[in-house]
Amino acid sequence: MTVELFIPCFIDQLFPETAFNTVKVLEKAGCKVTYNPQQTCCGQPAFNAGFWDEAKAVGSKFLSDFSESNYIVSPSASCTGMVKNYYNDLFTNTAVHNKCRNIQSNIHELSDFLVNVLKKDYFGAELEGRAVYHDSCAGLRECKIKAEPRALLDKVHGLELVELKDNDTCCGFGGTFAVKFDGISSAMAQQKVDNALAVDAEYIISTDSSCLLHLQGYIDKNNLPIKTMHIADVLTQGWGNV
Numbered sequence: 001m002t003v004e005l006f007i008p009c010f011i012d013q014l015f016p017e018t019a020f021n022t023v024k025v026l027e028k029a030g031c032k033v034t035y036n037p038q039q040t041c042c043g044q045p046a047f048n049a050g051f052w053d054e055a056k057a058v059g060s061k062f063l064s065d066f067s068e069s070n071y072i073v074s075p076s077a078s079c080t081g082m083v084k085n086y087y088n089d090l091f092t093n094t095a096v097h098n099k100c101r102n103i104q105s106n107i108h109e110l111s112d113f114l115v116n117v118l119k120k121d122y123f124g125a126e127l128e129g130r131a132v133y134h135d136s137c138a139g140l141r142e143c144k145i146k147a148e149p150r151a152l153l154d155k156v157h158g159l160e161l162v163e164l165k166d167n168d169t170c171c172g173f174g175g176t177f178a179v180k181f182d183g184i185s186s187a188m189a190q191q192k193v194d195n196a197l198a199v200d201a202e203y204i205i206s207t208d209s210s211c212l213l214h215l216q217g218y219i220d221k222n223n224l225p226i227k228t229m230h231i232a233d234v235l236t237q238g239w240g241n242v
Helices: 009-014 018-026 044-047 051-066 075-090 095-107 110-117 137-142 148-155 183-199 209-221 230-233
Strands: 001-006 031-036 071-074 106-107 128-135 158-160 203-206 227-230
Touching: 001 009, 001 018, 009 031, 009 209, 018 031, 018 110, 018 230, 044 051, 051 075, 051 183, 071 095, 071 110, 071 137, 075 095, 075 106, 075 137, 106 110, 110 148, 110 230, 128 148, 148 158, 148 203, 148 230, 183 203, 183 209, 203 209, 203 230, 209 227, 227 230
Parallel strands: 001 031, 001 071, 071 106, 128 158, 128 203, 203 227
Antiparallel strands: none
16 A cells, blocks of 8 residues: 655654654555655644635645545644645635545544554554553544544553543643743643643653644653653654664
């Protein structure tokens, strides 16, 4: 199966190792991974800020950078959710209406693709410790994933997964929300991290690097004994130099 890889801006610029680990997981699952280096952004930042014309221009490039014939997989529920849901607002009844619908049906967040399309949840990963899984707003509400990441993490050797109190509440990032309302945003991050520490978690794992960046910033500022990890990075733990 040929899979087209979509790497969001956050991961491309700040967490490139997560991108490489996504490729490793997909290849281990038996996929042939292709990557178009001309790809850029899905348009979500502009869209969320109300600049729909600019978002449409960026989204049009996205639609031209990917094909209609292959699955498109991304290690980001947020960006996947943008394409799946909000491209309707930008491209319904336009010249690219049909192509947009085809791409929307083909794009998947990583854990959704592994569990629901490939029907695989074991990758031989090893990570000793106790962890909580953070349901990102986009993952839970836009991509409708909840059981899928947990199924993958349950098969990681040495990892004890415990549930997080108030797990369906936002971490406080919310894109420009974190800039416009920094006090509220920081308080929400504190609540999320405090809930993780309350169950003695050593790791906070999620599908979204943006959430993890926000939480890790709070953790680092306060020198707390916990760290964040993207699920793609977890699934390649213990592989050695594969």
